[in-house]
Structures are given as structure tokens and as C-alpha cells.
Amino acid sequence: MADGTRSAGSTPSTTAPSTSALGGLRVADFSRVLAGPYATMMLADFGADVIKIESPDGDDTRGWRPPVDDAGESTYFGAVNRNKRSVVCDLGTEGGLATARRLAETADIVVENFRPGVMERFGLDEAAVRAVNPRLVYCSITGFGRDAGAALPGYDLLVQAVGGLMSITGSPDGEPSKVGVALVDVLTGLNAFSGILLALRQREATGRGSRVDVDLLGSLLAALTNQASSTLATGRSPGRLGNAHPSIAPYELFRAADRDLVVAVGNDRQFAAFAKALGRPELAADVRFATNESRVAHRTDLREALEPLLAGSPAAEWVAALTAERVPAGLVNDVAEAFAFAQTLGLDPVVTTGDPASGRVSRQPATPIHLDTAPAVHRTPPPLLGAHDARLADETPEPRERTDRDDAR
Template sequence: MSGPLAGIRVFDLSRILAGPTATQILGDLGADIIKIERPGAGDDTRKWGPPFVKDAAGHDTSESGYYLSINRNKRSVTLDVGKPEGQEIAKRLIARCDIFVENFKVGDMARYGLAYDQIKYDYPRLIYCSITGFGQTGPYAKLAGYDFLAQGMGGIMSVTGDPDGQPTKVGVAITDIVCGIYSTVAILAALHHRQVSGRGQFCDMSLLDSQVGYLANIGLHYLTSGEVPKRLGNEHPNIVPYSVVRCADGFFILAVGNDSQFEKFCDFAGVPQWAKDERFSTNPARVRNRRLIYQMINELTEKQPQKYWIDGLGALGVPVGPVNNIDQVFNDPQVLAREMKISMPHPAAGSGHVDLIGSPVKLSETPVDYRLAPPTCGQHTDEVLRELLSMPDDEIRTLREKKII
């Protein structure tokens, strides 16, 4: 095992997306992730399909594409923490771990004797990360949280979508993913603190906090001005032109970031007078006259194909690009050159391998290490119990008969 987190072990009692996103990042960086799953069921997302991995006969397996997306570099152990024997084994495993990640509702871990306050004195170096919908405090703390609800409650849907249409969620479960990334940052900070102080700590992470946290300039638009931002479709609230525009064979993105770029666009488009027109010569003026300038731009750009605009404007340093479908993304030469599409051996796949999304983390001295494909449910139970707890085979067999594992 290699990577900057080699030697770090994680007791991963998370499922669905936010927690597994965090633990996959930690696993990619070299941590040993012990993924705890329910015997006979496993992570809920295993069943979130189609699509599923196909076996040699072309039939669906129990491995969904959703599950594969965030469970690389983990070892799967089936363990029923709802039973006293399972809780005892969990504590023995936690004693061998540096980090505990869970994303159950507030109070659930206490029922199993695994809440932070119940175990922190036994494991003072443990970093315990709890991911919930709304955090451990506040009036919503005990409510269940979901990405879709957090997107709605946290404001992002109110500024996403067509101005005349419905509020729209982001096409991926962005709040879960961002919460997973924030959780990784918190865990890494806690690891650094432990290195200095010798003490672990509790990381209280929530979907709603994460959603509000990445409102960024949109949130500050309101906090600074008191004006409530509205949906603008693909347009930018503070920069014009910065949107999807029409071309003869579809659409392209025109992302003019300053007045110089706008002047270059106008010269290339054959309308240099626009850059001198007081209605459009500065970005604030273009923002005030956004409806008119977008109408004029679209009437102009739809006369030429996408390649004309992307090649011509790109050569002048004007930011432009296509709106790719997902198949085009994973065939893009830049995406392939950056190894954002990878393939790993998988025992359930009839082809012998599964394609996965690579890590965006590029480190010169300690590169990401792709060691383990997303595991089948309970694939490493015996291995982990033998390795970490020195558990004999007859005890493992008895636990399996009693459905503890």
C-alpha cells in the first residue's frame, strides 16, 4: 500500500454517497478503508440501477454503476452492528482504526453503543466523522437528510434552471459529493491536529451546511446587496456574455471574462462597433443590457457552425467550448490524457474489468494508487477478521451461521 495516507485505517460505516465519497478519496490517497455492510443486503446503492455490471452471460449482477462510482479502494466486511456480538466486533475493529466515518441519523449510533461520546475515552486518538442531513445541533438535527432536500433548502435550486421554468436540481447529487469532499478536508485537518497533539476529535458534517457553504458568490450577492438572486438559466449573474449561445449546428459556450475578450469576440464576429457602443463597451453596461446583447449575439452566432466559433475564438484567447454529452466527455483527448477514465479488474464482470472515473488529485511525489476495484458485498470479511483480529476460522464460521457477519 502506498500514498500519503498509507498506514491510516478507516472504519467506514457509511453508505449511499456523501460518506462513501469521503472514504473513496481517503482510499485513493492510500488509507485502508474497511467498509462495513449489512449481511445479506450491503450498501443500498448496490441495488440502485440499472445499469448493473454484466456477467459473462450478459446478465445483470448485483453491482450497480452507482455503487461502483464511489467505492473503489475499499475492503468490504459484512457485520450486523444492530446485534450485541456485532457491536463488540465493531469496537474491536475500531480499536485498530484511526478514523471512523458514519452517516446515520442523529442518535442512531447511540443505540448501537457506537456514538462518539460512548467510545471517545476508550479510543482517545480516534477521529470520528459523522455526516448527517442537518448536523448534530439545531432544530432540524433529528430529521433525515437527502441530497435533493438539501439542494432545495440550501438555495441552489432557486438559482438553477430556466427563468420561466421550475427550480431545478443539479444533474448529479452535488450536495452529497461536496459534503463528502468537505468531510475529507475536515478529516485531514483532524489527522494533522492529532499528529501535533496526539488527540482525536469529532467532525460534525452536514448536507445543509455544505450546500450553504458552496453558495459562494451567489450567497454573497444576497448578503452584500440584500437582493435575492434569481434563476438565469445558463447565464452568469455578474458577467455578460457568459452563457450557452446558438450556432448553425447546435450550441457552444461563450464565456467572455473581460472587456478585452469582448472586443476580440466582436472583431472576429465582424461587428467591431459593438465593443464601442456605450450599451456594451463595459461589463457593467452589458449586464444592464443583457437581454438585448444576448439576442444580438445569438442572431449572429447561429449563422456559423460550432467549429467555426470554437476554433476561431479559441485561437484569439476568447474562452469558448462545446457542451459535451457524457460519451463525448469520456472520449475527449484531454480527459483521456489526464487519466480521468480508468479500468480495473473486477470478479463479477464478464469482461474481467470495470471502467471507472479516475481521481482528479494529481500528486507528484505520492500519486493516487488504484489498488482495489469496488468490492463485492462481504468480499473481504474473512480476510479482515483474520488480519486485524486474529480471528480463527471456526469463530468466523460460527458468526456467519448466526448471521452476525
């Protein structure tokens, strides 16, 4: 489409094609807010039948508004719940609990992110469900694990703080800062998605399901990568450098004549090309700047030399000139500009799904994983609360087949 939107069409199918990578798999999704729903949306995008099991009040994020979409629904909820079906199960009632158990016992995958102990209280824990459904892949997402940290609330901001991310984010002279999106939840959701796929692969070999445990703190610590490895190797925690890099220079934000841009020089060849584009090729021969190590050691002098040069022309001109010299550089876009930029690169970054029955339309970021033989299919908009109660009540899923291998265990 002209605006870079892939459309689901005027009559989208609510079921995935049989050729979908995860077609035929059913997910009982007990998760709420972000990490779990992100993981299950990825499963749904690739064909799994994800049944979102909600309380009568619905997922908390249904009430996180504004902003809202054209239908008045929370855009936060919409961000991670497309391609799913919603059923209301009041676990405090006999009927609601029976429905939830039936869905779990007939699913290929259960995903939950309740506080440890909650699923046990309702007889929906791994042991109880696996006794009926030995092929089940059971994924639990926690904030701080299932042991000593079980009672701690798993909110992204809290984990960014205690997990060290805020200590390395922000200006050296300012306060610690969180990242501008709930990044730890997203990383944890991706880890859950990966773990579930690993467990499904193992099930193919053994005939039996596995338990997948992921937690927000562990996901963040692993994602600290070079900052974590330097701390473990030296015993010294890094500090905040603003937009600068602890090991590379120049690799940061600069102000041009009209707006900000970033320059990400990763090696000495790129720095020589950068200096040439600036009209100051001699900078690359300066003993202070000749190698990356020396540039890092003299980063203040380097910045003082670069700032007035970059301030002399508009940012877009610098980006064009530097890109021509194969020096990584880019404008500091806002979110709308970022989608527009992705479209100019042919990335087709937006998908539109519609519900003909209600007329609802939802525009969301496209799935970033591309399979040539079994691509993601964006079928339906995020479901209204309990939209599929009636249909699911009429469905009687077949019990998961037991195998000889199961019976032998």
C-alpha cells in the same frame, strides 16, 4: 493506454504502497450512499485501508439499478467504493456488533452518516470509541446538523430545495431545477475529506484525535459563494437566469448552426476579441456593450445582437476561432464526449481496476488530485458485499498506541 485508461494491471495489489500519502491509516467506514463513501474513497485512493462496514442488505446504492456494469453490479455503488474492503456486520446481533466495535476501536478514522443517535444506541458514538481509542479521528456527516435538524432526512434533492440551489437553477420562465448530479453530497464528501486531513494534521501536533462534523445544508450554503454573498449584502435573493450569469455578460449558452456552445467572456478585452472574431468589432465600441457593467445592464440587447451571428456557422468552428482569440468557449458535450475531450488534453481521465480472482473489471473516473511524490493508487474494484468477511475475521488489528500525552489528559 490508447483509450486514455490507466490500468491497475493484471495482478493489482490489494494494499497500498508504503509510500502512499495515507498508507498505514485504517478507516472504519460506516457510511452509506454518497457523501460519506465519496470521502472514504478519496482516503482509500491515497492509501488508507478502508473497511466498509455494511448491513446484511448492503449499502442502499447496491440496489440502485439500472444501470449496471458488466458484472451486473450497480454503477452508482461502483462510483464511490473502489479500493475498499467490505465486511458485513449485523449490528442487531452480538457478534456483528462486537466486530463493528473492534474495527472502530482499532481504526485511525471512523466515518458515519447515520441519523443522530443511532451510533450512540450501538455504543459506537465518538465518546464510547474515544474512551478506548483517544487518537481516533471521528467524522460525522448529517443532513442538517445534530441539533434542531437532527430528525430531518438528508437527501440531496431535499437539500438542494431547502438550501436555495434550486431557486437559482433553471429557466426564468420554468420551474426550479436540481443540478444533474447529487452535487451537495459530493461537496459534503469533499468537506469531510478535507476535515479529516485537518484532524490528522492536528493529531500529529497533539497526539489526540478530533471530531469532524459536516452537514449537507452547511456545505451547500457555503458553496453558493457569490450568490450567497450578494444575498447577505443586499437582502435580496437572486432569481433564476437559466444559463446566464448575474454579474457577467455574455456568459451563457448560444445556439450555433448545428449545436449548442457556451461563451464565457470574463472581461472587456475578451469581449473585444469576441466581437472581432464575429466580424463585428464595432460591438465593443457600442456604449451598451463597452464595459461588463453595461453589457449586464443591456443583456437582452446583447443577446439579440449575438444570436444571429453565432447561428451562421457550426459550433466547432466558433470554438476554434474564439479559442484562437483567447476567448473562453466550448461545445456543450454529453458525458461521453466530456471524457473524450479530457483525453485529448492529456488528462488521462479514466482508471481501470480488476480483480483477478473473480475476473471483475471496473472503469471509473480518475482521482482528480495529483501528487507527484505520492500519487493516488487505484488498486481494486468496488467490493462485493461481504467479500472480505473471512480475511477480516482472521485479522487482529493492534490497538492504537497510547502516548504519554494521552495519559495526561
